[in-house]
Every structure is written in structure tokens, then in C-alpha cells.
Amino acid sequence: MDLGIRGKIALVAAATRGLGLACATQLAAEGCRVAICARDKDSTEQVAKDMSSQTGSDVRGFGSDVSRVEEIEALLSAVRQSMGNPEILVTNAGGPPPGTFESTDLKDYGDALQLNLMSAVRLIHGVVPAMKTRAWGRIIAITSISVKQPIGNLLLSNMARAGLTGFLKTVATELAPLGITVNALLPGIHKTSRVDQLIHDRSVRENKSESQIHAEMIETIPCNKMGDPSDFGAAAAFLSSVHARYITGQNLLVDGGSYKGLL
Numbered sequence: 001m002d003l004g005i006r007g008k009i010a011l012v013a014a015a016t017r018g019l020g021l022a023c024a025t026q027l028a029a030e031g032c033r034v035a036i037c038a039r040d041k042d043s044t045e046q047v048a049k050d051m052s053s054q055t056g057s058d059v060r061g062f063g064s065d066v067s068r069v070e071e072i073e074a075l076l077s078a079v080r081q082s083m084g085n086p087e088i089l090v091t092n093a094g095g096p097p098p099g100t101f102e103s104t105d106l107k108d109y110g111d112a113l114q115l116n117l118m119s120a121v122r123l124i125h126g127v128v129p130a131m132k133t134r135a136w137g138r139i140i141a142i143t144s145i146s147v148k149q150p151i152g153n154l155l156l157s158n159m160a161r162a163g164l165t166g167f168l169k170t171v172a173t174e175l176a177p178l179g180i181t182v183n184a185l186l187p188g189i190h191k192t193s194r195v196d197q198l199i200h201d202r203s204v205r206e207n208k209s210e211s212q213i214h215a216e217m218i219e220t221i222p223c224n225k226m227g228d229p230s231d232f233g234a235a236a237a238f239l240s241s242v243h244a245r246y247i248t249g250q251n252l253l254v255d256g257g258s259y260k261g262l263l
Contacts, residue, residue, distance in 0.1 A: 001243070003030050003237060003238065003240070003241035003242065003243065004241055004242030004243070005027070005030055005031065005032055005088065005237075005240055005241055005242065006030065006031030006032070007031060007032070007033065008032045008033070008087045008088055008240075009032070009033050009034075009035070009079075009083050009084050009085065009086050009087050009088070010024070010027045010032040010033070010034045010035070010086060010087070010088035010089070010090065010240065011034075011035045011036075011037075011079055011086040011088070011089050011090070011123075011127070012024040012027065012034060012035070012036050012037075012089075012090040012092065013036075013037055013064075013066050013090065013091055013092045013093060013119070013123060014037070014038055014066065014092040014093050014094060015036035015037065015038060015044075015047070015090075015092065016036065016038040016040070016043055016044050016047045016061075017192070017193055018190075018192035018193060018194060018229060019092065019142055019187055019190060019192060019229055019232050019233070020036075020038075020090070020092040020142065021036075021047070021229070022229035022230050022232050022233030022236075023090045023092070023140075023142070023232070023233045023236040023237070024036045024051065024059070024090070024233075025051055025054070025055065025230075025233055026230070026233035026234055026236060026237040027088065027090075027233075027236070027237055027240060028051050028052070028054075028055040028057040028059050029055045029057070029237075030237050030240075030241075031057055032057060032088065032240075033057060033058040033059075033083055033084075034048075034051070034057060034058070034059045034060075035059075035060050035061075035062060035079045035082075035083055035086065036048055036051070036059065036060070036061050036062070037061070037062045037063065037064040037066070037075055038061075038063070038064070039063065039064070039065045040063065041061070041062070041063025042063075044061035044062060044063055045060075045061035046061070047061060048060050048061030049061075058083075060079075060082060060083060062075050062078055062079065066093050066115070066119035066122075066123070067093065067111070067114045067115040067118075067119055068114075069122065072119065072122045072123060072126065073126070076123070076126040076127070085127070085130035085131075086127045086130075087130075087131065087134065087136065087137055087138070088137070088138045088139075088140075088240045089123060089124065089127045089137075089138070089139045089140070090140045090141075090142065090236055090240075091119065091120035091123050091124065091139070091140070091141045091142065092141075092142040093115050093116055093119050093120075094115070094194065095116070095154070095157045095194055096108070096111065096112035096115055096116060096156040096157055096160065097156070098153045098154055098157075098198065098201055099153065099154075099155055099156065100152075100153055100155055101155055104155055104156060108156060109156065109159070112156035112157070112159065112160045113159075113160050113163070115160070116156075116157065116160035116161055116164065117160045117161075117163050117164045117167070120141050120164055120167075120168075121164075121167060124139055124171065124182075127139070128175065128180065131175075131178070131179075131180050132175075132178050132180070134179075135178060135179040136179045136180070137175075137178075137179065137180035137181070138180075138181055138239065138240040138241075138244070139168075139175075139180065139181065139182045139183070140182075140183055140184070140185060140236050140239050140240065141164060141168055141182075141183075141184045141185070142184075142185050142187065142236075143161045143164060143165060143184045143185070143186055143251070144157060144158075144161050144186055144187060145186050145187065145188045145253060145255050145258060145259055146158045146161055146162075147161050147162050147164075147165045147184075147186060147251065148186065148251070148253070148259055148261060149259055149260070149261065150162075153201075153202075153205070164184075165184060165251065168182055168183075168184055168249075169249050172248045172249035173249060175248075176248050176249070179245075181239070181244060181245065181247060181248035182248055182249065183239050183244075183247060183248060183249070183250045183251075183252060184250070184251045184252070185232065185235055185236060185239070185252050185254055186251050186252060186253045186254065186255065186259075187227065187232055187254050187255065188221065188227060188253070188254065188255025188256055188258040188259070189217055189220075189221060189226050189227060189255070189256070189258065190226055190227035190228070190229050190232060191226045191227065191228065191229065192229060195217075195226070199213045199214055199217070220258055221255075221256040221257065221258050222256060222257035222258065223256035223257055225256070226256075227254065227255070227256055231254065232254050235252060235254050239252070
């Protein structure tokens with residue numbers, strides 16, 4: 001299927017590894033011109049170079065810490081100057097540290113909100129004016145299965161991503177008449193470095209081997225395996241496509257059937 005987005009400019013945040021990398025790679029494979037960002041400018045530029053060689057598309061890397069207001073502003077300015085206004089935006093950021101109510105310090109709440117809520121809000125505010133002018137845009141936020149089914153020991157992530165979900169649903173309704181769709185992708189357990197770290201943290205906390213924690217995670221997934229990030233990237237590419245014009249305000253689970261609720 002031709003997704004109809006060849007030549008579109010896409011900006012993907014936190015895209016040097018994991019699910020962000022998978023989304024950026026799939027968009028580049030579909031012929032988008034892709035801007036990726038991460039904190040380490042040198043490694044981001046190298047990932048962009050490798051992705052460009054792999055896909056044949058124009059991919060450029062930018063250093064940016066999306067938890068910082070001034071760095072988001074600088075990122076958006078740099079992308080506009082070197083590539084043009086983004087027509088597709090994938091918001092993403094690394095997760096905050098694990099913890100419970102008892103173990104989480106009050107100062108950590110603000111950091112988590114800046115990282116996992118306000119980074120997306122600021123990026124969306126930055127790209128929407130040009131999307132409105134074109135009467136076309138695709139905004140996709142990578143959130144988590146936790147917005148439907150909170151995950152134990154991830155208090156900060158549960159809180160921040162649920163808040164972002166409320167924001168996304170509200171602006172999706174406001175932007176829909178303008179040709180701009182806003183959706184979220186909710187990953188379950190995928191084989192990423194973030195999940196590797198969570199496995200390690202659980203093994204220490206529960207005094208179990210990492211292999212045992214891994215096996216316990218697999219038991220919760222009806223598909224009986226961890227997700228492949230490339231499949232997640234394909235879902236992002238479809239929501240970015242011309243064929244997804246009538247899909248907005250949705251929270252699409254990509255979780256191998258792990259979510260147990262009806263809605």
C-alpha cells in the first residue's frame with residue numbers, strides 16, 4: 001500500500017533507539033524526509049546518516065533535550081531552516097525513573113511532567129501553525145499501555161502519560177476540522193533498552209534473576225513474545241498516512257493483546 005507521504009517532512013523525537021528509532025526508520029522507508037533528535041548530537045547525526053543510507057531518504061539528526069523549553073525551540077527552528085516545517089510529528093521521550101508513591105520525592109514529579117507531558121505539548125504547539133496553513137498534518141504521540149492500565153512501580157510515567165492523553169484528546173477535537181489528526185500509540189512490552197532496564201530493576205527489587213523476570217513478562221502477553229519495534233513503527237507510519245485521514249483522537253494499543261479491558 002502506498003501511504004501517500006513520500007516527500008513529507010517528519011520530525012521524530014527521541015529517535016536514536018527503541019520505539020522512536022523504529023518510527024523514524026519506517027517513515028524514512030516510506031520516503032519521508034525525516035528529522036530525528038536526541039540529547040547526544042554526535043550520536044544522533046550518526047544514526048541519521050545510517051538511516052539515510054539504509055532507506056535512501058533524507059534523514060538529518062539534531063541534538064535536543066526535549067525536557068528543556070529552550071532546546072525544543074532551538075530544535076524546531078533548526079528543522080525549519082534546514083528542511084522546512086514538519087508535516088508529521090511523532091512525540092516521544094524516555095521514561096522517568098521507576099518508583100512508588102512512597103519512594104518518589106516530590107521534586108521528581110515536576111521533572112516527569114516536563115519530560116513526558118510538556119515536551120509533547122511544546123512540540124505540538126510548535127508545529128501546528130504551519131499544519132493549519134497547509135490544512136494537513138499528522139501528530140502521533142508515543143504514550144503507553146499504562147494510560148489504560150497503570151503499571152506498578154511506574155508512578156511518574158503513569159501520571160504524566162495519562163495527563164498527556166487528556167491533552168491529546170482535547171486538541172484532536174479542536175484540530176480535526178483543519179485537516180490535522182492527533183492520535184496516540186500505546187506500546188505494551190517491546191524489546192527495547194527501556195524494557196531491559198525495567199527487567200534489571202525488577203530483578204534487583206524482587207531478588208529474582210533477569211531471565212525469570214523476562215519469562216514472567218512473556219506470560220502476560222497473549223502473543224507469547226515481546227513486540228518487535230519495527231511493527232510499532234509500521235503502526236506509526238500508517239497513522240501518518242493519507243489513508244488515516246478519518247482516524248483521530250484515538251489511543252491505539254500495540255501490545256500483543258496484553259490489555260485486559262473492554263474499552
